[in-house]
Amino acid sequence: MSGLGGLNKSPNGVVIGLVQLQLPVVATPEDLAAQTRKIVDMVGKARRNMATMDLVVFPEYALHGLSMDTNPAIMCRLDGPEVAKFKAACVRNNIWGCFSIMELNPGGNPWNSGLVIDDQGELKLYYRKLHPWVPVEPWEPGDLGIPVIEGPKGCKLALIICHDGMFPEMARECAYKGAEIMLRTAGYTAPIRESWRFTNQANAFCNLMVTANVCMCGSDGSFDSMGEGMIVNFDGTILAHGTSGRPDEIITAEVRPALVREARRHWAVENNIYQLGHRGYVAVAGGAGDCPYTYMQDLVAGRYELPWEAEVVHTDGTSCGFPKPTRRYGEQRANGAERRTRRATEDLLEIHRQLSANRGCGTASGHGACSWCGNVGRYVRHRRLSGVCAESAARRVPKSHPKR
Numbered sequence: 001m002s003g004l005g006g007l008n009k010s011p012n013g014v015v016i017g018l019v020q021l022q023l024p025v026v027a028t029p030e031d032l033a034a035q036t037r038k039i040v041d042m043v044g045k046a047r048r049n050m051a052t053m054d055l056v057v058f059p060e061y062a063l064h065g066l067s068m069d070t071n072p073a074i075m076c077r078l079d080g081p082e083v084a085k086f087k088a089a090c091v092r093n094n095i096w097g098c099f100s101i102m103e104l105n106p107g108g109n110p111w112n113s114g115l116v117i118d119d120q121g122e123l124k125l126y127y128r129k130l131h132p133w134v135p136v137e138p139w140e141p142g143d144l145g146i147p148v149i150e151g152p153k154g155c156k157l158a159l160i161i162c163h164d165g166m167f168p169e170m171a172r173e174c175a176y177k178g179a180e181i182m183l184r185t186a187g188y189t190a191p192i193r194e195s196w197r198f199t200n201q202a203n204a205f206c207n208l209m210v211t212a213n214v215c216m217c218g219s220d221g222s223f224d225s226m227g228e229g230m231i232v233n234f235d236g237t238i239l240a241h242g243t244s245g246r247p248d249e250i251i252t253a254e255v256r257p258a259l260v261r262e263a264r265r266h267w268a269v270e271n272n273i274y275q276l277g278h279r280g281y282v283a284v285a286g287g288a289g290d291c292p293y294t295y296m297q298d299l300v301a302g303r304y305e306l307p308w309e310a311e312v313v314h315t316d317g318t319s320c321g322f323p324k325p326t327r328r329y330g331e332q333r334a335n336g337a338e339r340r341t342r343r344a345t346e347d348l349l350e351i352h353r354q355l356s357a358n359r360g361c362g363t364a365s366g367h368g369a370c371s372w373c374g375n376v377g378r379y380v381r382h383r384r385l386s387g388v389c390a391e392s393a394a395r396r397v398p399k400s401h402p403k404r
Contacts, residue, residue: 003254005240009052013254014153014181017046017056018214018229022247024065025220032074035063036082040089042248047093049250054152057098059216060112060162061187064102066223070138075104087121094119096152098159098183105140107332112139114159114185116149125149125159130170133163135317141329148177155180155257162186165199168206175207175273180260184213190226197230205236207273208263210255218247234260
């Protein structure tokens with residue numbers, strides 16, 4: 001089925017190469033430039049390695065390593081030099097490529113982004129990781145959904161990243177939107193080895209979809225990534241598997257999208273992606289098409305809550321050294337002027353709270369006269385109104401509460 005790893009390619013087959021890239025250390029712009037050159041060189045190696053290869057796939061963190069460093073100096077942009085070099089490498093080697101970048105986000109934490117570039121140097125797929133590996137990863141949760149594109153040889157192609165693949169909804173979404181091949185790139189380390197393997201197979205079998213999956217490989221002196229390149233057929237059988245743990249090895253196989261299409265149309269039992277929306281079609285015409293799943297209904301309604309929600313211990317990144325976030329999803333990080341305005345608004349809200357509760361700071365004894373009106377009176381306990389009596393504060397602070 002794999003055509004001896006793609007050496008014997010059928011006319012409509014797609015040969016995929018998974019690069020088990022050596023885990024780097026990237027701390028400076030110079031390191032970033034050197035790692036970019038390494039990846040570009042590996043694109044060339046992939047082409048020399050196999051003339052029949054259609055798509056070369058690099059793991060998550062291929063460019064930045066596993067430091068979780070959000071330093072803007074080493075973050076990438078879509079129009080930056082790193083992506084430009086990836087595009088040029090795909091053109092030069094007449095090959096499609098899948099790449100990973102940590103992308104600068106002016107309004108929040110960086111995005112963990114994946115790109116698919118065609119053999120003409122065009123960006124065909126752009127995806128932001130939906131499920132960062134919390135609490136370890138600091139990346140902004142993705143906001144672009146899961147795109148499905150027409151890939152090499154006309155296959156329908158999707159990309160998810162690492163921890164995304166632990167959520168069965170992710171693979172189901174790819175398949176529901178038509179993906180025949182789902183790429184999964186990762187930086188996972190050895191403790192995840194077994195769950196990596198069985199989720200790659202389950203994501204394939206449950207959706208009648210080929211999955212092509214690869215991690216970083218080797219050690220950076222702190223972390224040990226595992227490689228584990230896996231190409232899994234739509235029925236869950238493994239076509240190719242990199243088990244040697246050898247850095248920079250390229251795991252290859254040929255896959256047949258036409259067989260995916262055939263299975264989706266002709267399978268009866270275990271055609272699960274169809275049967276999800278057509279439950280019990282033997283008993284009732286067309287099957288039941290309702291949604292009996294409470295968690296789906298609650299998630300859509302914005303009221304997703306587990307029975308043990310209040311008992312969950314880890315709900316932010318403080319256990320891994322990250323500050324507790326103050327923004328909500330969808331809010332932009334405030335600039336300097338916005339932060340000052342927000343602080344002033346919060347000050348006024350606190351002043352109103354104290355005035356409405358008739359709380360002051362005692363009598364004038366020990367305080368002297370009000371710095372605004374000169375009278376002796378009760379004082380508001382607030383840093384912006386030190387020595388100001390409650391009556392003056394009531395006159396000077398707006399009557400209506402300012403909006404946050």
